[in-house]
Amino acid sequence: MFETLKPVAADPILGLMAAFREDPRETKIDLGVGVYMNDRGQTPVMDAVKRAEAKLAELEKTKSYQGIAGDAEYNSRMLQLMFGPDHAVLSSGRVKSLQAPGGSGALRVGAEVIRRARPEAKLWVGTPTWPNHIPLLGSAGFEIAEYPYYDTATREVNIDLMLETLRQVPAGDVVLLHGCCHNPTGADLTNEQWDQITDIALERGFVPFIDTAYQGLGDGLDEDAYGMRLMAEKLPELVVASSCSKNFGLYRERTGSITFITQTPEQAAIVGGQAMAVARQMYSMPPAHGALLVSLILGDEELCKDWKAELEEVRLRIKSMRTLLADSIQDNAAGMDFSHIKRQNGMFSFLGISSEHLVRLREEFGIYIVSSTRINLAGINSSNVAYLAESIRTVLK
The missing domain is CATH 3.90.1150.10 (Aspartate Aminotransferase, domain 1)
Known part of the structure; x- marks a missing residue:
């Protein structure tokens, strides 16, 4: 063989x-x-993580399975970190979030669910992007298309060509965006540019898929979340893959989440079920340790x-x-x-x-x-x- x-x-x-x-x-x-x-x-290892580990050692009573969706408190607290505790979308019933094995696991689960929902959709990826984006997402079966992102001459976002290309993206296609701290260029979208892209997404009907792996490492936790918070407010559908590897230093713990925002609460429930079915077929359930640490940190004021x-x-x-x-x-x-x-x-x-x-x-x-x-x-x-x-x-x- x-x-x-x-x-x-x-x-x-x-x-x-x-x-x-x-x-x-x-x-x-x-x-x-x-x-x-x-x-x-x-x-x-961050000091807050060490202290959370000591606290977890006292509180944890079992190593039994925690379920396909992961830790419920972690999922809830990550949503508040990503979108802000008072964001209207969190009380809309249109959001479903699952714990995932790192940002890569989140991206792959998101890709598989999108493919189930719309198998004919193209995935639009900026050039350049994180090298693993294309093999990771393409292996879900997507046809990959590209949009210009970085201008090597000006060393800035090539916003004019980017917007021109996005205005041609068909309804139902998926556009991958970096939430902040663009990898590999470091060239981030400004708030005004996020506004423009959001308007085009609303007009054209494509679905943004945001990869946010560095929240807090750019301009600040809230500042770095501007784009995804805006899109969650303005757009009917959004997918976000997030990672705790960098901002919590939990690289080897594989701690991430995949979040779907749908048009209705009924759709959110269905998407959640589909995402859990995908997870069950791929890894059954995510690692617990890192997510429990993040949940303890976000849930403890000090x-x-x-x-x-x-x-x-x-x-x-x-x-x-x-x-x-x-x-x-x-x-x-x-x-x-x-x-x-x-x-x-x-x-x-x-x-x-x-x-x-x-x-x-x-x-x-x-x-x-x-x-x-x-x-x-x-x-x-x-x-x-x-x-x-x-x-x-x-x-x-």
Whole structure:
């Protein structure tokens, strides 16, 4: 049987990580990995999470199955975090949310339910997008179409071409959008641009599918939720995949949720049943531990306050590294403008240098960057930023 299988191409990021680990240089820097690191180069467990774990150890009485939809309190509290506790949609009966195994699990469940509802729908994906979006969602059977998102010349959202394309999207098709902290570009939609896209979605009748994996890491918890809150208010249908990997630091716990907003409460009940049927066929039920921690944090006033303070520290550290790096490499022999790094949000930006520059950075200086030139700003710290900046300036001479 298995002799028919062919080798799978290695993930370029994983290959880069392996090369980084084998590099003996003490000055090496990994800007390819997609996790947050603090100023000591660590991906720490948040203090609020540690305290929630201690509390959970006292409260938890069983490891029995919790059900396909996951933890009910987690689902409720995540909805309040995403949309705000007073959002009208939460009391409309039109919302169904399920706990999912991370943002990837949420995306896949959402895709499978949409395919069941409208198998002929195309999925429109911005260029560029997170590399796993297309294989993850395309494997549900979608025909993938693309809309322009990022302008490599201006290093901003190519909003005119994006809107022009979205005005051609047929009713019933699905448009994937990043909620905030766009991966891989860092170029986010402004509130005005969210307004424009919402108006077009309402006019054309397509369904937005928002991937929100970084709420709180851009401009703030509420600010980063502007787009999905607006669409939940204005549109009859919306799908949102959310993740707690980054804003709670729960990467390995696989903690996420998939949320459907439908036209009527009756439709919400049906969609919820379909989503649970999909989940049952894929993984049966989601992991409990991370969701229980998130629920404890969001449900405890002191823990929630401390978590928000920790998250704000993370957000501000990334912002400071953006500014420090951009200012340090702005004066370069090639005359390249890197000010976009300061203007953008979240963990990622495109450096925008050539492949030859990338090879030199890796071979001469031990600086590891993926071929797209996406860099993880959270991989930069006060100890390595000067070396990084000098290395970049050197290869640009």
